[in-house]
Amino acid sequence: MFQYDGSDSEPEEQSPAGPLYVAARPGGAHVVVRLFRTPLGARTAVGFTSPERLAATLGTAQPWIRLFEAALRAMARPLGAPP
Numbered sequence: 791m792f793q794y795d796g797s798d799s800e801p802e803e804q805s806p807a808g809p810l811y812v813a814a815r816p817g818g819a820h821v822v823v824r825l826f827r828t829p830l831g832a833r834t835a836v837g838f839t840s841p842e843r844l845a846a847t848l849g850t851a852q853p854w855i856r857l858f859e860a861a862l863r864a865m866a867r868p869l870g871a872p873p
Contacts, residue, residue, distance in 0.1 A: 810837030811844045812862055814855045821855055823862065825871050835866035 813824040813836065825833050837859065838844040844854055857865075 809856045811841050811854045812837050833871040835871050
């Protein structure tokens with residue numbers, strides 16, 4: 791999983807994240823976390839360190855929720871988006 795902090799550093803060089811801002815969409819009675827694809831086509835979950843960074847990347851109309859990194863990983867892993 792990649793937490794974008796606006797720098798050019800590699801994800802493995804970054805420190806552990808606190809609560810993340812995660813792109814989501816309504817899914818009936820639930821909220822569904824959006825998954826993305828890497829350039830090689832693998833599914834991945836993406837968390838941002840601020841709502842401004844999420845909006846700068848995905849647009850201001852993108853709904854989001856806050857999740858801790860561990861919760862996002864736990865939700866993404868069964869969907870084929872391992873860390």
